[in-house]
Amino acid sequence: MNTSQxxxxxxxxxxxVIARYREFLPVSDSxxxxxxxxxxxxxxxxxxLSAIVGRGCEVHLKYEGLNPTCSFKDxxxxxxVSKAVEGGTLAVICASTGNTxxxxxxxxxxxxxxxxxxLPAGKIASGKLLQAFAYGAKVVAIEGNFDDALRxxxxxxxxxxxxxxxxxxxxxxxxxxxxxxxxxxxxxxxxDLHLLPLGNAGNISAYWAGYREYRDAGNSTRSPAMIGFxxxxxxxxxxxxxxxxxxxxxxxxxIGNPASWETADRAVRDSHGAIDIVTDDEILAAQQWLATQExxxxxxxxxxxxxxxFKCCEPARSPAYSFAQIPEGSRIVxxxxxxxxxxxxxxxxxxxxxxxxxxxxxxxxxxxxx
Ligand code: F0G
Numbered sequence: 001m002n003t004s005q006x007x008x009x010x011x012x013x014x015x016x017v018i019a020r021y022r023e024f025l026p027v028s029d030s031x032x033x034x035x036x037x038x039x040x041x042x043x044x045x046x047x048x049l050s051a052i053v054g055r056g057c058e059v060h061l062k063y064e065g066l067n068p069t070c071s072f073k074d075x076x077x078x079x080x081v082s083k084a085v086e087g088g089t090l091a092v093i094c095a096s097t098g099n100t101x102x103x104x105x106x107x108x109x110x111x112x113x114x115x116x117x118x119l120p121a122g123k124i125a126s127g128k129l130l131q132a133f134a135y136g137a138k139v140v141a142i143e144g145n146f147d148d149a150l151r152x153x154x155x156x157x158x159x160x161x162x163x164x165x166x167x168x169x170x171x172x173x174x175x176x177x178x179x180x181x182x183x184x185x186x187x188x189x190x191x192d193l194h195l196l197p198l199g200n201a202g203n204i205s206a207y208w209a210g211y212r213e214y215r216d217a218g219n220s221t222r223s224p225a226m227i228g229f230x231x232x233x234x235x236x237x238x239x240x241x242x243x244x245x246x247x248x249x250x251x252x253x254x255i256g257n258p259a260s261w262e263t264a265d266r267a268v269r270d271s272h273g274a275i276d277i278v279t280d281d282e283i284l285a286a287q288q289w290l291a292t293q294e295x296x297x298x299x300x301x302x303x304x305x306x307x308x309x310f311k312c313c314e315p316a317r318s319p320a321y322s323f324a325q326i327p328e329g330s331r332i333v334x335x336x337x338x339x340x341x342x343x344x345x346x347x348x349x350x351x352x353x354x355x356x357x358x359x360x361x362x363x364x365x366x367x368x369x370x
Pocket of ligand 1: 071073095096097098099100101167197198199200201202203204252253299301302337338
């Protein structure tokens with residue numbers, strides 16, 4: 001178990017999730033494996049978050065920004081693209097708020113097949129858009145939001161020439177389960193609580209499936225309460241109704257009608273977890289806190305569970321899940337889903353304030369504030 005401040009470097013980095021967890025995945029000897037060495041991401045203990053929760057609880061961060069295209073999507077994409085190639089598909093298609101498109105584009109390039117991505121115009125963080133172009137995808141921007149893009153992709157996917165690689169493809173969910181396996185392997189058992197951001201609701205469904213399957217296989221003795229956080233302006237599951245015009249700075253989770261709504265609801269119910277909301281200000285404050293206090297720079301959506309953890313610790317704010325009731329010594333995992341460099345816009349105003357000083361020691365010392 002990792003209780004100290006050192007980073008746990010798993011010996012599995014670079015192997016790829018299919019090689020490591022083959023028996024849990026829908027692949028056979030005839031599946032051509034398309035991998036970029038995804039998975040094996042570090043589970044980093046956070047002494048500062050543990051201290052904030054208190055009562056001997058431990059908080060660990062699953063740092064998914066260290067995947068090949070810098071988000072958790074790669075775990076599902078290796079399986080989805082491998083299966084698409086096995087089925088003879090020559091092109092994959094997806095709707096995306098950015099990360100799915102970056103990942104699909106990379107794995108399609110690796111497989112030597114075509115990739116089309118359908119994106120809400122003007123709503124994709126620049127790093128993600130740049131990735132889709134860099135990997136050679138056909139990028140189509142629509143005058144609409146993510147939910148409109150997914151509706152179009154679902155219809156196009158009914159044609160024979162495309163395989164959909166959104167999380168409505170069960171191969172994506174199968175691959176994403178592997179993050180739960182890794183957490184159990186690193187901790188020696190499942191955690192008590194698992195916090196993560198909620199967008200299209202595929203990932204929370206995948207984690208829950210992974211925790212259950214691993215327990216059923218005898219690899220753990222329990223499964224955690226799943227706690228998902230939506231952005232306050234894009235919170236269909238929290239409010240129990242579709243949001244027509246979702247808005248949040250966390251563009252990855254700007255979704256008003258999640259595709260995996262029902263399975264996510266079931267995951268939360270069956271695990272005795274909860275769904276809650278965090279505001280954009282809370283998300284940005286948590287993003288900055290994590291970067292400056294723990295040296296982990298994540299994109300805004302990934303900071304939602306950190307903002308959520310702070311909320312869970314404050315009973316006065318009536319969180320949907322209050323940590324005041326959790327047993328002493330509980331183990332808590334937060335998944336931080338994507339790298340901060342994907343979304344430079346949210347930091348740019350600070351960067352732009354930088355002005356040059358005279359090229360001498362006095363001026364530099366003055367600028368440092370010494
Ligand atoms: N965090 C990040 C960084 C994401 O990119 C996403 C989803 C989520 C969290 C939420 O995961 O949808 O499974 O509930 N991004 C998708 C995309 C929608 O198109 O890249 P979810």
